[in-house]
Amino acid sequence: MSAWLIGLPLIVGAAALAPWAAQRLRRGAVVLTVIGVLLLGGAVVLLLVAAAAGPASAAATGAAAGAAGTGGSTGALIGAGIAVAGSSIGAGIAVAYTGAAALAIMSERPELFGRAMVIVGLAEGIAIYGLVVGIILIGKA
DSSP states (O other): OHHHHHHHHHHHHHHHHHHHHHHSOOOOOHHHHHHHHHHHHHHHHHHHHHTTTTTTHHHHHOOOOOHHHHHHHHHHHHHHHOOOOOOOOHHHHHHHHHHHHHHHHHOOOOHHHHHHHHHHHHHHHHHHHHHHHHHHHHHHH
């Protein structure tokens, strides 16, 4: 936890500094590349610090999770979150492309409105499938 408290201001500061540096400095691409490398290095350091945490902190986390009633279901809950998030992002990308194409075709041939909306709805079905998988995983937890 202390690694995140140390690294979070660094990440927020670098994210706030990047647009300012790109506008003010003539070599914006170089500055943004350096900031990106620094952020990547900071993320790797945070990952190594979190991975090197002793078993005492892991045992305390396990005891807190057991007290909360989740037990060994953490993996199922993380999987449900990944399923819902991934399917929502995928559906958003799919709807963006199919919606743009549907608007383009409807401007030329308005009678194709129904067919275009069916295709956009099929793209939105991706999010519904992810939500169903998430509900099933939460039910198993």
